[in-house]
Structures are given as structure tokens and as C-alpha cells.
Amino acid sequence: MTQGHPIVPVPVRLALVVVVGMVVVIVLFRLVCAVVVAFRDRPSDECDRLPDGWAVPLEAPLPVQEARVETAAELIQRIRAVDWFQFEQLVAVVYGRLGYAVARRGGARPDGGIDLVVESNGEAVAVQCKHWKTWNVGVKAVRELLGALTDAGIGKGALVMLGGYTGEAKRLADKHGIQIVNESGLTRMLEEIQAARDPEVLAILSDERKICPRCEAPMLLRTAAKGPTAGRRFWGCSTYPRCRFTMRAE
Numbered sequence: 001m002t003q004g005h006p007i008v009p010v011p012v013r014l015a016l017v018v019v020v021g022m023v024v025v026i027v028l029f030r031l032v033c034a035v036v037v038a039f040r041d042r043p044s045d046e047c048d049r050l051p052d053g054w055a056v057p058l059e060a061p062l063p064v065q066e067a068r069v070e071t072a073a074e075l076i077q078r079i080r081a082v083d084w085f086q087f088e089q090l091v092a093v094v095y096g097r098l099g100y101a102v103a104r105r106g107g108a109r110p111d112g113g114i115d116l117v118v119e120s121n122g123e124a125v126a127v128q129c130k131h132w133k134t135w136n137v138g139v140k141a142v143r144e145l146l147g148a149l150t151d152a153g154i155g156k157g158a159l160v161m162l163g164g165y166t167g168e169a170k171r172l173a174d175k176h177g178i179q180i181v182n183e184s185g186l187t188r189m190l191e192e193i194q195a196a197r198d199p200e201v202l203a204i205l206s207d208e209r210k211i212c213p214r215c216e217a218p219m220l221l222r223t224a225a226k227g228p229t230a231g232r233r234f235w236g237c238s239t240y241p242r243c244r245f246t247m248r249a250e
């Protein structure tokens with residue numbers, strides 16, 4: 001050895017690796033704990049009453065509000081702003097207007113990944129709604145729908161989405177006859193049913209309720225009372241402590 005490196009004996013090096021490894025494990029563990037504690041924060045009592053209009057049962061028709069939109073493109077903008085629950089309702093209305101008999105299967109308790117079963121001329125199509133705006137629908141989502149189709153004994157499927165999809169997802173979908181309805185496909189359907197003038201569509205788009213994806217109760221904007229996120233606003237299920245679902249307020 002002519003280099004300037006000091007020769008470190010093998011056992012010392014091993015010990016160093018073990019120590020560094022342990023430090024990494026401890027740091028990761030502390031991080032996970034911090035996240036868990038943040039999600040367990042007890043909400044304050046500040047919002048224990050539902051805001052006006054939020055107590056409407058989910059099945060009840062919503063009051064129509066002045067929410068005129070002129071074009072399908074404007075409609076899409078509004079659709080991108082609604083929550084998962086309203087998106088699923090909207091897709092159900094669209095298929096209904098196109099002449100399908102629509103049965104809801106999904107929501108907070110998805111029936112094997114199927115949100116809606118739509119039927120026309122004796123042929124059923126299992127529909128899954130993907131209200132993702134920021135990431136692509138991948139091959140995993142198609143595989144899940146394929147599994148759900150087999151389970152339910154339904155031959156045809158459709159994925160209705162607002163975002164994009166991967167090439168692999170498209171190839172698998174094509175191979176198994178799963179229709180991908182992306183934003184432009186949805187726009188065409190909206191135009192066909194003249195959705196921009198449809199009171200039911202407009203009522204859904206005016207519905208600002210945020211629904212718990214775990215139990216379908218309304219969610220409330222709350223403030224964390226203690227813990228590392230104290231003072232921060234978050235969405236919490238209105239049935240707390242029965243359902244402890246929370247999500248970040250944007």
C-alpha cells in the first residue's frame with residue numbers, strides 16, 4: 001500500500017457498517033413514528049357541527065345552483081375540481097343519459113375494484129372511475145380491474161379517468177377489451193349528452209362536500225389540537241372516533 005489511506009482492519013469496517021446501518025434504521029423508525037403520531041392527532045372540537053347543506057343524505061338530489069357552463073372543456077375544468085365522490089356520481093349520470101342502466105357498486109366500499117356496472121342491450125360493462133389528476137393510470141389498475149371482472153363474471157370493462165395512462169396499461173387494456181375513457185373520451189360523452197345544460201350534472205359539480213373514502217360520511221375541515229402538526233388544518237371524518245380517516249387539507 002503506497003496510498004495515503006490508513007489500513008482499516010476488516011472487523012472495524014464491519015462494525016462501522018453495522019453502526020451506520022443501525023443509525024439509518026433508527027432514523028427511519030423515528031420518521032414512521034412521527035407520521036403515525038401526526039395521523040393520530042385528536043381533532044379539535046371546532047367543527048363538530050356540519051356546515052349548512054352538508055347534512056343532505058348522499059342519495060338525495062342536490063339543489064340546483066346557478067352554475068352555468070358553456071362548453072365541454074369548461075365542464076372538464078369543473079370536473080377536475082370536484083372530489084372522487086362527485087366524479088363517480090357524474091360518470092354514473094353520463095352513462096345513464098347515454099341509455100345504460102346504471103348500478104353503483106363502488107364508493108367507499110368498492111366491490112372488488114368495480115365502481116359502477118352499466119348495462120345496455122343485455123350486455124354489462126364494469127366501470128372503474130379514476131379521479132387521479134397528477135399521476136398516470138398504470139398496468140396495476142388494469143390488472144385489478146381484470147381480476148374484478150373475472151370475479152364478478154362480467155366480460156367487459158371500462159376505465160374512466162381524468163389523467164393519463166401508461167403505454168403498458170393501454171396494451172393490457174386493449175388485449176382484454178377494456179375500454180379506456182380518458183379526458184377527451186369523457187369530453188365527447190359530455191358533448192353527446194349536452195351535459196353543460198344538464199341540471200343534474202351542474203348540481204353534482206356544485207356539490208362541494210368532501211366525502212370520506214373509507215365510510216362515505218362527510219368530512220370536516222379541522223385543526224390539529226396537539227402533536228407535531230398542532231394548529232394545522234386537515235380533513236377528518238365527521239364520524240370520529242368511529243372512523244379515524246384523515247387527509248391533508250390542500
Ligand SMILES: [Zn+2]
Pocket residue numbers: 212213214215216217237238239243244245
Ligand atoms: Zn370515515
